[in-house]
Amino acid sequence: MKKKDLIEFYSIHKLKIFPLIVSLSSLFLSIFVIYPQVVKLISNQEAIGSLNKKSQLLETKVIALQSYDIEELSRKLGIILESLPPDKDYGNILGLLQRLTVNSGFSANLISFTKGTGDGAGVSNYGVQMSVKGFRDNFQTLLDSLENSSRLVRINKIEVSSRTNSPTLESSLGIEALYEGMPKNVGEVDSSLPEFSQKDEELIKELAELEQAILATSSSSAVQSPRGKSNPFE
CATH class of the missing domain: 3.30.70.60 (Ribosomal protein S6/Translation elongation factor EF1B)
Incomplete structure (x- = not known):
């Protein structure tokens, strides 16, 4: 197609071609730039939320451990292991x-x-x-x-x-x-503390x-x- 024909084609369809080019550019920009950034941002927010939950759980766990009577727990453990x-x-x-x-x-x-x-x-x-x-x-x-x-x-x-x-x-x-035998897995660091039931x-x-x-x-x-x-x- 000659240059003259291209100019003539553009003159006739320029009202359609320009919006199409803008739309395609926006689409490519969204797919290859904006979407990965949004996914990464959401992933980071989820990771931060998970870390905050673990941090709160660990703080609660530390407070609970500090409130335990070590001598009383040792006494109960001795009774259980004796049995x-x-x-x-x-x-x-x-x-x-x-x-x-x-x-x-x-x-x-x-x-x-x-x-x-x-x-x-x-x-x-x-x-x-x-x-x-x-x-x-x-x-x-x-x-x-x-x-x-x-x-x-x-x-x-x-x-x-x-x-x-x-x-x-x-x-x-x-x-x-x-x-x-003693259990090999006593729970993860961020798992909740086991408690003695009434029974x-x-x-x-x-x-x-x-x-x-x-x-x-x-x-x-x-x-x-x-x-x-x-x-x-x-």
Whole structure:
């Protein structure tokens, strides 16, 4: 197309061409310049809003942490770990079984440990085999003490042997001692703090009372059942 033809074409259609050029320029400007800037601005505002929310949450978290009684939390944690330890506690369970056995008027002839089985709830266990001997009338007391102990255990086997009309009996007990590993993920820094529910507080209180009852009974048994020879000089 020659220059003359272009000039003539422009003269005829200039009222349409000029607005079209302006519209196309505005469109390209909006797509390649304004729109990216707007998207970036919105993204920055969202990021700032998210940071502000996290900052407010962290401030609230710090205030809550400062208000906690560390000694009281440590006491509650100790009660919980005593009831359901994070690992196999052979020494603790051995001492507990010996105390409960003596408190119930029995003597433990043999205590041995066996491999446990997994639990569907994520709780692990190990086995304890215990042979005891004592008065028949106290046997139910021994079973109740084991089942009501603050340490979580389960009785899965009871074998009893006794002579006819004998006031004593011998029993072989199979016990499962439960334990559960500590959680690997305790929450993100900006996650809300976990709180004890009313049921949690009641359970912790009940476990503490059971532990105190066992200790009190052990002390009473120790006072009432002195060992050793009497004083030869009296």
